[in-house]
Amino acid sequence: MWVVYRKGARKIIGITADGGIDPDKETAIKEIVGGTVAPGDISEYEAIQVTDREKVSQYLEAFPAKLAVAGTTKQPKLVIREPEAFxxxxxxxxxxxxxxxxxxxxxxxxxxxxxxxxxxxxxxxxxxxxxxxxxxxxxxxxxxxxxxxxxxxxxxxxxxxxxxxxxxxxxxxxxxxxxxxxxxxxxxxxxxxxxxxxx
Missing domain, CATH: 2.60.40.10 (Immunoglobulins)
Structure with a gap:
């Protein structure tokens, strides 16, 4: 599964379908970005691949509200944000x-x-x-x-x-x-x- 996000804002815009064989990164980005309104240049986007089945399940449950991109520009990582209201x-x-x-x-x-x-x-x-x-x-x-x-x-x-x-x-x-x-x-x-x- 690929999680695609906009580089500058680090805003997740979508995830690829879970199951079977993942497409390559470029195909995944084009697939997700192509479905958005006014997508801009493809170079503005990046993707993180998730292969661990347990993580895939957690991220799918957290998406979209609680899933976020953290880490450095060179080493981005996915995190599940802490709840803000109870x-x-x-x-x-x-x-x-x-x-x-x-x-x-x-x-x-x-x-x-x-x-x-x-x-x-x-x-x-x-x-x-x-x-x-x-x-x-x-x-x-x-x-x-x-x-x-x-x-x-x-x-x-x-x-x-x-x-x-x-x-x-x-x-x-x-x-x-x-x-x-x-x-x-x-x-x-x-x-x-x-x-x-x-x-």
Whole structure:
């Protein structure tokens, strides 16, 4: 597979089809450049060949947004850029959901709870599970009580552990919908909200 880029800006403009035998470099460049609008001179372009199957798979997954050209002019190399924005993917263990909007429901008895799992993901919805994924999250609910995973201690914040955290929300005895806000001090992580109904 060839990755073709514009030399000056180091902007990747395309990749050749993966599979079979790769064409020579010049043919690959002409093939990709020929499909662009106002391509300019062919000498403005360069290509990097990738033969390692594992790398091909990684680069195809990252292309176009995350694949970049780094290194020197004489020794360029392909790199996968680090994600620039993250979000929080929320799941619950609630067995019941509202039939119309699908929000989780738990009994409004003051004792029932729902386990909420928070997972940090990148722009491609890929879970972030590294040691550095330990961001502090701040929690707020307008109804109910937020507790730790075991349900023992009331909490207002939780730290991600390798990109994941679990908390419990306990119901009240009043039937209503509560909104749980999950906020991060890290500006790269988008805040999120979850609604749960006490029924």
């Amino acid at each position: 979000s929080l993917y929320i799941t619950t263990d609630a067995s019941d959901k509202h039939p119309i909007d699908g929000i989780p429901t738990i009994p409004a008895d003051g004792a029932s709870s729902v386990l909420i799992t928070i997972q940090k993901v990148d722009e491609r919805a890929k879970p972030q599970t590294g040691k550095k994924d330990n961001d502090q999250l701040y929690l707020r609910a307008n109804h109910g009580i937020i507790r730790d995973e075991a349900g023992n201690e009331a909490i207002s914040s939780v730290a991600l552990n390798k990109g994941e955290a679990k908390i419990r929300l306990f119901s009240e005895t009043v039937k209503r919908v509560t909104t749980l806000q999950i906020m991060a001090k890290n500006p790269e992580i988008q805040d999120c909200m979850l609604r749960i109904e006490f029924v």
